[in-house]
Amino acid sequence: MRYYGEEALGLIETLGMVPAINGADQMLKTADVELISYENVGSTLVAVMVKGDVAAVKAAVEAGAVAAAEIGKLTAQNVMARPIRGVGEIVSVHAVESSDDADAQAGRPKAMGLIETFGIVYVLEAADAMMKAADVELIGYENVASGYISVLVQGDVAACKSAVEAGVKAVHEMGVEVYSSVVIPTPHPDLVKITERYALSTLLA
The missing domain is CATH 3.30.70.1710 (BMC (bacterial microcompartment) domain)
Known part of the structure; x- marks a missing residue:
């Protein structure tokens, strides 16, 4: 999925995959946001990114950060209200796509x-x-x-x-x-x- 910075961007980053997945689950359940990117950054860091309107993204990130921290280590969280297109291009490198399965x-x-x-x-x-x-x-x-x-x-x-x-x-x-x-x-x-x-x-x- 291509992302061009057209909506707010929310991110959480964790040490390890399991906290990231738990955080992603809560982000998606908490507010009307869309999962757009997931990246195994390296050195054990994993990032999850969602998009939506600013209020929804803020609520999602807050909930996702709490869920991740409950079972592992949250290393970072952020809400970017109006990222520029170049940031969107970077996010799109790690985009998640839905397969037929x-x-x-x-x-x-x-x-x-x-x-x-x-x-x-x-x-x-x-x-x-x-x-x-x-x-x-x-x-x-x-x-x-x-x-x-x-x-x-x-x-x-x-x-x-x-x-x-x-x-x-x-x-x-x-x-x-x-x-x-x-x-x-x-x-x-x-x-x-x-x-x-x-x-x-x-x-x-």
């Missing part, structure tokens, strides 16, 4: 469970425990960089809760802490524009 899934979101660890050894243990503990489907995996790695599952709410609890427990039993985890009972349909990037079918293609 995303369109087909829109409106029928399943609950989502996410765990993020520091290191692949721990996230594989978490993924194994999650799928053994409950009837969930592994939908994605992401290496944000600098060692932060996430695993995503979906299913009904109870199954996702059980899966995340089991995954977190498994990592704790290895003597380390999970960086972040969350269950999103009713994900906003537009989240698929982000999560489809990390679908195993995409990564293995």
Whole structure:
């Protein structure tokens, strides 16, 4: 999606992917804004960008920042009321696009469970425990960089809760802490524009 600075721009940036996705979900649910860009910046930073009128963008960013900070580290947030066209060109480099698969899934979101660890050894243990503990489907995996790695599952709410609890427990039993985890009972349909990037079918293609 091209963005030309025609509307206000709202941004949150987090350490790791899971807080960013939780923040994005709340941004989209809080106000009439549109998800336009998502970027794995590097060095573990992840940014989510939305557009809309100024009041809506302010409300969305405030809610997204709180949601992200509840489960991880929020590194930055901002509302740009009237960005110039050049800024829009930069934002468009990282634009999210809706694929046919995303369109087909829109409106029928399943609950989502996410765990993020520091290191692949721990996230594989978490993924194994999650799928053994409950009837969930592994939908994605992401290496944000600098060692932060996430695993995503979906299913009904109870199954996702059980899966995340089991995954977190498994990592704790290895003597380390999970960086972040969350269950999103009713994900906003537009989240698929982000999560489809990390679908195993995409990564293995």
